Amino acid sequence: MSTPEKRPSSSPARRAEVRSRALAALEGFLRAGTRYPDVSVEAIAKRAGISRSTFYLYFRDKTELLVDATDWLKDLVFEVRLDRGADGSLGDLPGYVSSVERVIGRYREHSALLGAVNHEAEFDERVGATWSGAQRRYISWVAGILREEQARGLTAGSFDPELAASILVTGGEQVIAKHIARTAASEDTQLAQELGASQWFGFFRRPN
Incomplete structure (x- = not known):
């Protein structure tokens, strides 16, 4: 039996x-x-x-554990919420910069795991698909915020929120990943200020 x-x-x-x-x-x-x-x-x-x-x-194997790590890393970023005003709109530049700095801090805290995920995503279909799927969810979330800000007249209504969110998320993650790999944590605040300002005025408060 x-x-x-x-x-x-x-x-x-x-x-x-x-x-x-x-x-x-x-x-x-x-x-x-x-x-x-x-x-x-x-x-x-x-x-x-x-x-x-x-x-x-x-x-099933070690790769499935890394797939879990991929979702877990994205969940850590999703937990960083943006400051909101009384009407639900985004707060102000200092508040947004603070959020960016918290995201950088979380990625730095888990930089070794992030590096492994980024590397394996290029060669392993399961890891790559999970990373791409998590990134798409994050892009969709940012695009929703951009639509809300456009509807409130707080940023230009002439751009495509999905395209803008894709540029903001993928570009921001590449900058953060390279920064963490090459620089000390003491420089994180400066990066948050520069990256936060470029995203704030380039997307969330773009002039008409």
Whole structure:
């Protein structure tokens, strides 16, 4: 008689715990300088304090863990909300710059994981598709804000919000990724000021 296939726990808390521990283990190796391709499932499981069999109950392979990391990184950015006025419109430039600086800080905190995701997205279809999908959701969110600001007459109504949001998000992420890889955290405020001002006046408060 064959042994029934073991299934992962349906408990959301257990699933979240395993995911968190596995991601933390992977990120620990990456921060220490180990390349993603050189990190084994066995090493991740050992560092996470779980068995290999438990790892495979929740992830088909190491790539699926990185796919989870991709969504998790985007969720961190989504958590940074923009300051709003009493009427729901965006606040002011200092408030927007502060939001940009918080985004930079979160990406810097997880720079090793971000670097692995960006690199693997170029070569692995699953990682690339997840990263692109998460980016599209973020672009759609920004486009919605731009439409609201256009409807309020606070920015020019002559540009395409979707195209503008795509430029803002993809361009901003490239600038931030290169900045984090090449400069110290002490320069993050200056980048936030320059990037924030260019986005604010170029998109959110563009003159007619």
